[in-house]
Amino acid sequence: MYIAHIRKQDQENQSVETHLDEVKELSEQFGQKIGVKYLAGLAGLLHDLGKNTEAFKQYIKAVVENPVEAPRKGSVDHSTAGGKLLYELYYREEATLYEKLAVEWTAMCIISHHQGLRDFLTPQLTSTFLERVSHKELPEFNQARETFLNQQMTVEQLTDYFHQAVEEIKTIIGLMKENTLHPISLSLVIKYIFSCLIDADRTNTRKFEEGNSQGTRFQSKPYFQDRYEALLETVTAYQNGEDSDHPINRLRNEMSMQCDQFASRQPSGIYTLSIPTGGGKTLASMRYALKHAVTYNKERIIYIVPYTTIIEQNAEEAKRVLRDNANILEHHSNIIEQEPADLSGEDIAAYQSLHLAKDNWESPIIFTTMVQFLNTLYGKGTRNVRRLHHLSNAILVFDEVQAVPVKCISMFNEALNFLHTICHSTIVLCTATQPALDFVEHDLKIAADAEIIPNLDKVSASFKRVRVEDRTRPSGYNVSELNVCIQTELDNVRSVLVILNTKRAARKLYEALQQNEKDDDSPEKGYRLFHLSTNMCPAHRKDVLRKLKQSLSDGERVVCVSTQLIEAGVDISFECVFRSLAGLDSIAQAAGRCNRHGKDPIRNVYIINVNEEDITNLKTIQAGSDITKRVLDEYKKDPDSLGHDLLSPQVMRMYFCYYFHRMKIDMHYAIPVLENHMIDLLGRNSRYTSAFKNAHAEHLPILSSQSFATAEKYFNVIDQPTTSVLVPYNAEANELLVELNGDMNTDRLGQILKQAQQYTINIYKHEMDKLEKSDDLYVLLHGSVYALRETAYDSEIGLDLESGNGWSVEIQ
Structure with missing residues (x-):
């Protein structure tokens, strides 16, 4: 018997x-939802075929019996053999286009299942795919092949199964043609199979x-029926309210x-x-x-929002209204970074637990961010894509959809077209300011x-x-002038919100307002000053918002x-809002705040320009x-x-329309270093396929040409990637930090990682460097989780x- 685990x-x-039989069965369940069973x-059937060797048996025994001196992780290649078998059996000159695609798609998923999808065609005009399935020599490949065909499935049985997969390719491509989907949808189908x-x-x-x-599988329909009835009770209570x-x-x-x-x-x-802002769209x-x-037997409801603050509020409201804390998941960020490829000794076992505990969005109702959604479709490695198949037969509600990053708009639109057409999901774009994505x-x-x-x-x-x-x-406002404007407004209203574009400007204004409090001894002119920032973890922001709302409710200044x-x-609602030009x-x-x-009667929202803000970068x-200035000018005229x-x-x-026209060259996610997008x-990967033909005087010898690994390498939803760090905000956070330093099973680890998201902040690289230099950062779980010291x-x-300042200049 050969050993998988x-x-x-x-x-x-x-x-x-x-293992192969059980993974095949579960993969079929996931794939059947969109017709790729x-x-x-x-x-699934072939992914670990390469474990049918003496070399792998000795390797896995060594890892368990003597972990300290175990071979390096991945030192025995077991993920190539399944792809190689498919290529040898079915990738022939006389094979049909659909047969070749079936080999390419499934073999690519098999050879990639430990590191993430590889390139069919690299920027260096080589094929990582062909190097693995065609050119690479595997010492015990014949043994692995014969063991599989003797014990698991005969060639005839495998061929019958393969041809059923070929028929699915025909159907998928037919759907794409019928609905005029972009070729990127083929990549998303491959990613779905990989998921x-x-x-x-x-x-x-x-x-x-x-x-x-x-x-057993979760029964979605009775669950959603119960939650629907709970929601109607709340709606009825509102209708009969004061x-x-x-x-x-x-x-x-x-x-x-x-x-x-x-x-x-x-x-x-x-x-x-x-629905207009404040219209109860949640x-x-x-x-x-x-x-x-x-009504239509959908399996999952996923809310995708631009900011973690919206997750915190909406998820809390959903849990209250639907009377369910157990089945509503908040997924803010990945606390664990992608695991390194080169591991040895005891680290292998440690990372194995982390690897298995990562959340895969099984919950029936999920609140997550736009970053996590786009990473699921386009992010690197295996961590993110694991969730992709849960986006099928689902309802995806995009709250504040106008906040999609401009560079991701083309990819966002093509993903939604794919999820609707191929994955049978319903998409709801929910915002008071619809962003003309059809333009x-x-x-x-x-x-x-x-x-x-309607209407x-x-x-x-x-x-x-x-x-x-x-x-x-023209001259803008400095902090002193803006401070005077706020004080003047406080003569007429009891609450003012000021929203600025950068932390630097916010810091200066906040400090000026703090000085007002110190200088003003008059109680009737005093006010409570609040500050909100992503420098605070979600639990911290939630506490500040709770206190702020209470002060507003009590009628405090x-x-x-x-x-x-x-x-x-x-x-939240204020009597006056100042908004920096954006x-x-x-x-x-x-204005919705x-x-x-x-x-109240009609209240004022003031557009201002603050000269302390530097937004040139x-x-x-x-x-x-700039576009808002243009619109303001045109509005004044007519x-x-x-x-x-x-x-x-x-x-x-x-x-x-003006904004998208100006930004149109940025919408395809340009990668300047590659002069591509x-x-x-x-x-189509037209640039590299043309270059390959020019260099070799022949076409690429495979039909697929996507550069998955290259694209994923350069993909970041935000321009400056951040790292998640756990913070010691309160007693519960400290208890989680202590527990993360010990041993636990994967179930408990998964629970801790979900809880820990409430105590996480995302920080930029230069901030990481500064914290490491000051020894304010330490690591848990063999270096896979970062944590902040109390200081x-x-x-x-x-x-x-800043040793008491606590401010950073980056955009929030």
Whole structure:
């Protein structure tokens, strides 16, 4: 018997035959949802074929019996053999196009299942794929092959199974042609198959390690029906509440009912939900999603938001309204970094536990970020892609969708077209400021009647609660002048919110306002000062927001200084808002924090320009500011044609059309060092295929040409990648840090990692370097998790990089 795994606790063996059969079965379940059952199953069946060798048997025994002196991880290649077998059996000159693609897609997944997808064609005009499946010599390949064909499946049986996979290729390509999908969708199909394999392999290995069976599948429909009924109870309570007759609340109820009715119309589609800011879109969209999930047997509801602050609030509200804490997952970030490829000794066992414990989005309701969503589709390695297959037959609600990074827009649109057309998922674009994603080159395939709420112009007029005034001036405002403006406004209102673009400007204003408090002995003129920053972990921000809301509710005089993290999705209301000049969509979101519930007369939102802000290196903010200036000028010339409102749908449409036109060359995720972009690398890869033909006087000898590893290497949703660091915010955080230093099983580790997300901040490389230099950073779990020392975390401001200042200049 050849060995796939040896269980640590009792030295029990899992045979290769058993592991391959069980991974194949689970891969088939995952793949069947989009019609790639046999493609995914084929990858599962052959992925560890190379473990049928004496060399691997001796290697795995050595790792378990003598971990200190064990061979280096990966020193025995077991992932190439399955791909090599497929290539030798079926990649022949007379093979059809579909047969060749079936080999290429599944073999690529097999050879990549430990490091991430490789390049069919590299920038150096070589093929990592061909080097592995065609050219590489495997010493015991014949032994592995014969063992598999004698014990597991005959050549005839394998061929029958392979041809069923070929038929799936035909169907998938037919769907793509019928719906005119971009070639990048082929890459996403391969990634989907890869996701099925990775999750099935990791899940089966974890279950064996824990001594558990595969378990039963979660029953989504009765769960969503129960949650839908719980939500309706809350809706009914609101309808019978104290302020139920207020015009705003009546309109909220009406739009909530429209969402409920729309949910039953179509089984899948790409829709827009353009409820104005403060219109109750979180509950309305959840009502739509639950009703749609029950009606059309969807398996999962995933909320994708731009900022972690929205996750914190929305997930908390969902848990309360749906009366469920156990099955609603908040996935902020990956606490564990991608594991190194070169490991040896005891580190192998340590990383194995981490490897298996990473979350794979099995929960029925998930709140996550745009970064995590895009990483699932385009990020490197195996950590992110494992979750991809859970995006199928799902409902994806994109809250504040206007915040998609400009460089990712083409890839975002193509991903949504793929998820709707091939993966049978329903997409809801939820924002008050729809970003005209149908206007760009790689357009989103939105139906003409996609808007869930009819009569948007009437709804927007009914929701008018603020007056947006252009207070910018040629010289801008310095901090002292802005301070005076705030003090003047406090003579007329009791609460002011100031949103600035950079931490540096926020720091200066915050310090000036602190000085006001010290200088002013008059109680009637005093106010409570609050600060919000991503230097604080989610639990810390949640506590600050709770105190801030209580002060507002008690009628205290309040000033809050924040970067833009507060302007989207945070349910809070001030009597006046100052917003530093930025994109008009950001200004509209900031306005949503003013007179949010319409209980006061029309309140003021002031657009200002702060000369302490340097946004010259912040390309998208600079572009948004420039376009907003242009729109403000045009509005002054002809307000009649623009609805006499700077936040009207006509103005927002104008803004996004101008903005996307200016940024169109940046939308394909350019990679300057390669003089290429990701849309091409994952699509036709025309630049490299042409170069290959010129260099070799012949076409690339395989049909697929995607440069997966190269594209993933350069992909970062944010321009400056960050690292997740755990912080010692409170007693629970400290207990988690202590526990992470000890031994635990994978189940407990998974629980801890979910809890720890509440105590995580994301920091930039230069911040990491500074913390390491000052010895304020240490590592846990064999260097896989970073943690901050207490001296570097302040109870008021969070991360303290400046020995008491705690400020960083980067954009939030």
